[in-house]
Amino acid sequence: MKTAELKLCPPEPWPAPWRPRRFGPRRMLSVLVLLAAAISAGCVWNVPEPVLIREPRPEPVPIRVGVYYSPEFQGYTYRHHFSVTAWILGEPSAKLIREALALLFIEVVEVPRPGSGPILRGDLAGTIEPRIVSAQAVYFSEEHIKAGVDVQPVHITYGFTLYSPRGESVASWDVTGRGERPSSNLVDADSNRKQNFEQAMREAAWKLTSGFHEIPEVRRWLAEQASRKD
């Protein structure tokens, strides 16, 4: 008679004690590659902090408007192909324009939808939607090199569309600001570029507040608003 053979699974080996992995040249190389990739992908970022011009103050418009900041506008980033620095322009632009519109109108309300649909509040005379049309930093400006000054100019153009309460486009216009301050040395090139972006944004915001009444369609719209009140 054969006895049944009891087959048992071989016992699991005890786990080896944890040892830190060696930081060999391969690992070092992969870390370096990852680092280089991160830098080339624009992981170094810089945020300009423009200051709004409050004096001479613009003539205030006695109406309430809505403003819609699109996600594209708020998330706008600029990076020159020469540089690893990404310039975060959307957020500071939204802050600057928020302050500029608050200086221009008696009340500004942020609305969750663009002006192409019905707006939420009935007392708003219209909705303004800002956008960044273009932003650019020039690293080798031939014009400035010829003039013998070390300038790396930047510019920013904001576009604005004013919508009626029914969502029709009333006016659309652009304002451009430039920053052309010379750099004092090579070391402060990025800091200088930041100042130039701040100057460009500030100038563009100044053109918005000081030139708002000069746009013909806006002037007509303001006249309509005034006649409605009367």
Add this chain to the structure above:
Amino acid sequence: MMATFMTNRNRESEWPLPRRACAGMLVVLLSGLSAGCIVIPHSAEVKVRQSRDVQAPSGVVALSVLFARDFSPETSRSLGEEMVECVTRDLAKAAPDVRLVPEEEFYRAIFGVKPGEVFLRADTIGPLLARPDIRQRVRESGLTHLILVGGATQTLPTTPRNFMRYTRLTASIFELASGSTVGEVLASAKGSQGVGTIGVPYGIFLAWFTRTESPSCEALGAEVARAISGKARDENR
């Protein structure tokens, strides 16, 4: 010579020359390399003048020296700050009776805002100071003058390896009560800069440059101080 060389070679088979000679050559080479870049500072040719004779203010004078980015967009921040320092330092020395008001205090007292929030430009200063609310603030603050500084340096090539540096700095003096300009002080400096090589067989790089910004800044400060204090130029220097 050959014998010596051979002897040395035999004595220290690894080296074709004795160790001392090698060390000596190394020292000479290192000193040659360290002296290989010679930078020579030059002195600049400086000129100062006033656009028109600035009438020295009478009575109590309280002023602020500012570098406003909109007034002189071509001026780098470091140069602007250096100019404010030069003018303020020379004014404090030459005219101790003049009350010097810091930038932040000036903006708060006259415009009620922070520095940078005012668009100070040649064409906006007059209308701003003519506004009744700002006139009132000027009267209450006791401030009498505003000095705005600006300037820039240009570097233009004269030959492929030589350049000429031109620095031109200005200080515009405004009377706050009238909102008009009292005068302008200008300081300019020029000097050369370039690179060359001397020496054979190693070329020793020779570079020379002229500091044009600091001397013109000092000259501007002294001239503004002279104009405000009403002292004669020779007396001031």
